[in-house]
Amino acid sequence: MTSRTEIAAKLDDFAFQKINFGGFLMNKRAKNSHALWTRSSDKGVTELAILATRDYGDGNVYDVAAFTTDGTVPSDVIADIAPQAEALADAINLREHGYVYSSLEPWDGGGTIWISKKPQFRALGRPDEGIHVIPIQRLSGINEPRWLAWARENGQLHIAIVYKP
Structure with missing residues (x-):
């Protein structure tokens, strides 16, 4: 089983970040995440606690998760x-709220990403x-x-889900 420490060590390697955070835009997300990760001294990997899950049968699955650094x-x-997360997942359409967190970015959107306008979570x-909920x-x-990988820079918490540890 992969541990937090092992994943954190792998995140130092750009190739590992490219696998997890790469993709379109010529791997710009992976480059930005790697730069943030390597320059940050306050960083780590933590385990997500899944509070609610919804599968709408269209190939997409949505979760409400909690984490702590x-x-x-x-x-x-x-x-x-968890019961509050379940109730929220039933009251709203998670399709309109789910976010991929596929590179290190502000956990709350930082006022620039649409997730910043979703305060219910x-x-x-x-x-x-x-303790944060996303x-x-x-x-x-x-x-x-x-x-979940996290790094703090200038007081702002950045997060990314590590799907391929």
């Missing part, structure tokens, strides 16, 4: 916020405890997301 989300917190988190759209053909 300080380890794993405590089970009592999961027990408390952030409201489920407990930022004072370092809506995810899985990449096609990919299993449940498990690992």
Whole structure:
């Protein structure tokens, strides 16, 4: 089984980031993510806690997940916020809210990405405890997301899902 430490070490290698964060735009996302990762001293890999999942039968699967940069989300917190995440997933269409997080970018959109206009998920988190909640759209053909890379720069938390650890 791959560990957080092993994934974090792999993220130092641009080739690994290219596999996870590459794609169109001549791998610009992978280059930007790698640059942020390598210059940041406050970074790591954490495990996602899946709170709710919806499969609309069209080949896309959507999750609501929680994470913390300080380890794993405590089970009592999961027990408390999972029903709220389930209710939110039932009340809204996750297709309109899911996001891929396919490169290191501001976890809350940083005011420039559309996810910044979706505060319902952030409201489920407990930022004072370092717990964040995000809506995810899985990449096609990919299993449940498990690992999340994070790096903090100038006080801004950036995240990316590591689909291929």
